[in-house]
Amino acid sequence: MKVYLDNNATTPVAPEVMDEMAGAMKIFGNPSSLHQFGVRARHIVEEARSRLAAALGCSEEEIIFTSGGTESDNLAIRGALKNTEKRHIITSAVEHHAVHNTFNELGKQGYELSRIGVDSNGVLVAGELERALREDTALVSVMLANNETGAVQPVREIVPLIRETSPGAVIHTDAVQAFGKLDFNVKDLGVDLLSVSAHKINGPKGAGALYIRKGVKVKHLVSGGHHERNIRPGTENVAGIAGLGKAAELAVPLKAGVIEKMKSLKQRLIEGVREKVDNIRVNGDPENTLCNTVNISFNNVEGESVIMMLDMEGIAVSTGSACTSGSLEPSHVLKAMGVDPVAAQGSIRFSMGKYTTEEEIEYLLEQLPPVILRLRKMSPLEG
Amino acid sequence: MKVYLDNNATTPVAPEVMDEMAGAMKIFGNPSSLHQFGVRARHIVEEARSRLAAALGCSEEEIIFTSGGTESDNLAIRGALKNTEKRHIITSAVEHHAVHNTFNELGKQGYELSRIGVDSNGVLVAGELERALREDTALVSVMLANNETGAVQPVREIVPLIRETSPGAVIHTDAVQAFGKLDFNVKDLGVDLLSVSAHKINGPKGAGALYIRKGVKVKHLVSGGHHERNIRPGTENVAGIAGLGKAAELAVPLKAGVIEKMKSLKQRLIEGVREKVDNIRVNGDPENTLCNTVNISFNNVEGESVIMMLDMEGIAVSTGSACTSGSLEPSHVLKAMGVDPVAAQGSIRFSMGKYTTEEEIEYLLEQLPPVILRLRKMSPLEG
């Protein structure tokens, strides 16, 4: 049996999306060309734009297509800062590396950073943010939901705080993990910039978008032709964009009750592990994490070996984020939550997707306890 | 009849490439993940890397995947400059906007630019380059073949000149148009950095690569995870990369005699137009332009109206580069060649592809003369 529980790393491409992309690949014109081949390709891009706009609750002109979540995050933050002289920027301590490392680099370039802490559940401490806000704050970037723990951040709540104290600040949120798993729309959130990535919503890898609220200015990071209103030059990834549009349409939250289904699987997963494995800690408050994400520390074992043993049984899970797999540093997210560093070494993320079944969770619950037992028997940390 | 003669704007995706991508899309894991889903996706990326390396004549570690030619050009130029204090940079007057506009921006940021002119055939004047080279030149970027005229630049010849006078300079070439239409390999060329794009070689749009010669340093433009040796973070566009790899394999020059075939079609095209339409000028020396590209100025008519009328007959051609379609500025390339500005307004690029047939060229030669005649009858510039 194959059980894929690593949907926060990436998701299977939906068959509908594959069909859409196969169709788009045949319409091969360059969307910038004047002739009919070009016009047909342009239609594909614009149809995808309107699907994504509908899913996010914004207008078409507010969508810029990119090569993925990482580029969207960088374009948002670096591109917005190109339009201001202000040098104070704020983020949370639990951002994805695309935001986290961008802030690190900006810090080295002379920007003044405030990094807001989180509580033991991984949720931003709003009071700390309030104290950090200044009149000359240029930008605030706080993710909508965390990739490692699924913790949902109070973005909607902090927007008015920011607007009050730092009326000139641009507000960005990385919604790469929230999109399709949390019911939101950009107008309600009130943010200026919002990043999404296709491959987290059963779309293709290498396609993403940035919502840019009308009136907010973002300058391109790379130069070239006039594509995407000169904010993102380069011939458009037409098939990828078509896939993103279709995936967004399919993902509109609550559609087909996927979220409800995942919630009940999540509850079963947590209960099952609690029942069958002792000496664990569930990281994050299950009531305030994404419907699909469970992060558990298994004391006295190391995460990679758990992944490998489960992999031998056909089960795919992960430690932190996929892009640090094979890295030696423990997760900055769990560290910020105050998780004991040794326990953090044994933390596993189970992330479900829209194709996850009850059967698969039961299979996991069968296979997991002996794996932990075996590794604990090998562990010098066990009594 | 549909005749696509705009292959320098973009090419039809080869059926073999579509199959490759459809297969890759099913292997949906994240290449950074440790489990078997991830390992299989990693294999796809690495197989594509070795195909591309074979086609370019370099080793796998010298290939970095990007989202296209524009990003490759920007990454090459901006990324290399991040590793030097030197501020003098050189380029040609006929680069694609991805390079041209990058240099413009660097100029605004305080870099000292030398822009080397071309002769009436659009070929770089090597003597002018020689005079511009300095000991403190940081970077030289000269394309391998031009997108508008197909003019092949003497890159191989200028590399030793540059090495002699400016031993510290990084040498970049934009090979987006040359790849697959010109027989070259990166070792012979001797350059440090070389850009390619999948959609110009019957691959997908939104995938490209940068060759980085071993030992040459390029710093990432966006921050994120450790993908692509931290030079290009972001989850890999696995399907697009697979498509690029397959397209590169199929494109290896001279394979299947495609270049020879195109050369003879090109000759027929030029002869046919010369025979049937008077008052024209072939831009560029046909002996030193890409096998697939013909650029002709039709005096006293304006290019867009030619495109539109041919489009009504099912024929796709273009004026300059696709990314400036709809722009009002005349081509900087033709201007640099000293083409009369009015004649430049009536310049049409015919660019063939590997699927172009003799029949299609004959159809063009039937349809084109009456279109030019009709527009000239409308033109106040005709006597």
Add this chain to the structure above:
Amino acid sequence: MEEYSSKVMEHFRDPRNVGTIENPDGVGHVGNPVCGDIMELYIKVNEKEIIEDARFKTFGCGAAIATSSMVTEIIKGKSVKEAEKVSNQTVAEALGGLPKVKMHCSVLAEEALRKAIEDYRKRKNT
């Protein structure tokens, strides 16, 4: 680029009133070939100040040709006074709109019309 309306395409495909008028009563000549657009508008005006005939020659893009064609259609049969009220907006609207980057073509058509009427007045008064 935005697309052309079907009306623009219709006038581009089959432009009305192409050509010149022998012994015209007014000629408007505008534009610059370096910028990619030249329009010449010829009018024939009868003694009742009605524009009896209008013709054009244009070097330019699809929109330039379509606006030239449309402006001749609009003014034919109109009095000079009425024709003077025709603005670039009128032409663009009659064409079902123009892409933003092509609005300057309708401005050119308006200018050509003004110049032709000016020329007509000058000739009349001499």
Add this chain to the structure above:
Amino acid sequence: MEEYSSKVMEHFRDPRNVGTIENPDGVGHVGNPVCGDIMELYIKVNEKEIIEDARFKTFGCGAAIATSSMVTEIIKGKSVKEAEKVSNQTVAEALGGLPKVKMHCSVLAEEALRKAIEDYRKRKNT
């Protein structure tokens, strides 16, 4: 990340000599759980200075477990002197190589072995 060799996978799947030795002649304890790796190596040495038994307990990644297993296999039956010559390179090679980012695991195994032998010598001399 590069992939593990099949030998690494074999030793990870089925590690040899897991456990402790009662009354060992030497114990090596290395690593730090915060960095994600701890190894404990136990040896039993007979009067001919031959390592009769070797066992390990490891907290760590796949490579850490496989190198622990491999090092015990390598030294079993060897004299202490011979065992001293076993380097991290030896272990890595015996495993068919290790991904670059995992080479430190073989270093850890070497260190655990050195410490165990040191400990054995110390005990003997007291």
